[in-house]
Amino acid sequence: DAGVIQSPRHEVTEMGQEVTLRCKPISGHNSLFWYRQTMMRGLELLIYFNNNVPIDDSGMPEDRFSAKMPNASFSTLKIQPSEPRDSAVYFCASSPGTGELFFGEGSRLTVL
Amino acid sequence: AQSVSQHNHHVILSEAASLELGCNYSYGGTVNLFWYVQYPGQHLQLLLKYFSGDPLVKGIKGFEAEFIKSKFSFNLRKPSVQWSDTAEYFCAQNDYKLSFGAGTTVTVRA
Numbered sequence: 001d002a003g004v005i006q007s008p009r010h011e012v013t014e015m016g017q018e019v020t021l022r023c024k025p026i027s028g029h030n031s032l033f034w035y036r037q038t039m040m041r042g043l044e045l046l047i048y049f050n051n052n053v054p055i056d057d058s059g060m061p062e063d064r065f066s067a068k069m070p071n072a073s074f075s076t077l078k079i080q081p082s083e084p085r086d087s088a089v090y091f092c093a094s095s096p097g098t099g100e101l102f103f104g105e106g107s108r109l110t111v112l
Numbered sequence: 113a114q115s116v117s118q119h120n121h122h123v124i125l126s127e128a129a130s131l132e133l134g135c136n137y138s139y140g141g142t143v144n145l146f147w148y149v150q151y152p153g154q155h156l157q158l159l160l161k162y163f164s165g166d167p168l169v170k171g172i173k174g175f176e177a178e179f180i181k182s183k184f185s186f187n188l189r190k191p192s193v194q195w196s197d198t199a200e201y202f203c204a205q206n207d208y209k210l211s212f213g214a215g216t217t218v219t220v221r222a
Binding site: 091093099100 | 144146154155156157158161163202206209210211212214215
């Protein structure tokens with residue numbers, strides 16, 4: 001299995017620009033998670049989907065962040081407009097429902 | 113709400129030393145506990161997990177963890193560390209979503 005695939009691996013953008021991060025979960029997994037990792041705040045859960053439906057988005061920082069999962073094999077996390085404080089590594093993870101998460105390689109975002 | 117507490121922020125030790133990282137979880141109906149490792153520049157990988165049964169769990173790379181229900185603890189251990197064990201270690205608890213502790217950075221000196 002290819003594992004969880006994220007793109008881009010690195011993104012450098014300027015403040016105010018729109019950023020879209022993409023994730024392809026492992027085939028057959030029914031849950032998908034977006035996490036953000038920073039030195040200051042550690043790992044934070046942003047949003048969680050189950051069977052393509054958002055279940056808990058309480059971790060989404062503000063309205064500038066949005067996430068979609070149009071089908072079982074694709075999800076996006078969008079930031080519009082981006083700000084320097086959004087700089088972080090964003091991880092996508094999927095789960096087959098056992099409680100164990102399988103993480104992607106992460107997308108490192110730098111907002112100048 | 114779930115909360116996972118890791119006792120140590122940064123641990124520095126020499127090769128062949130024993131390692132123990134503390135983790136306390138919050139009470140929940142179902143206790144699913146995990147230890148993940150993140151090597152420098154990489155993503156999180158599962159070291160071991162506990163769902164039920166034998167409270168002493170064996171994981172990959174010689175790691176083990178002990179679930180002690182009376183203490184709400186799930187400490188990670190390795191009898192003899194190697195330089196390649198340098199990484200950040202996260203304890204996590206899963207009810208319907210995975211909640212991570214703050215992480216412990218482990219530096220192993222050759």
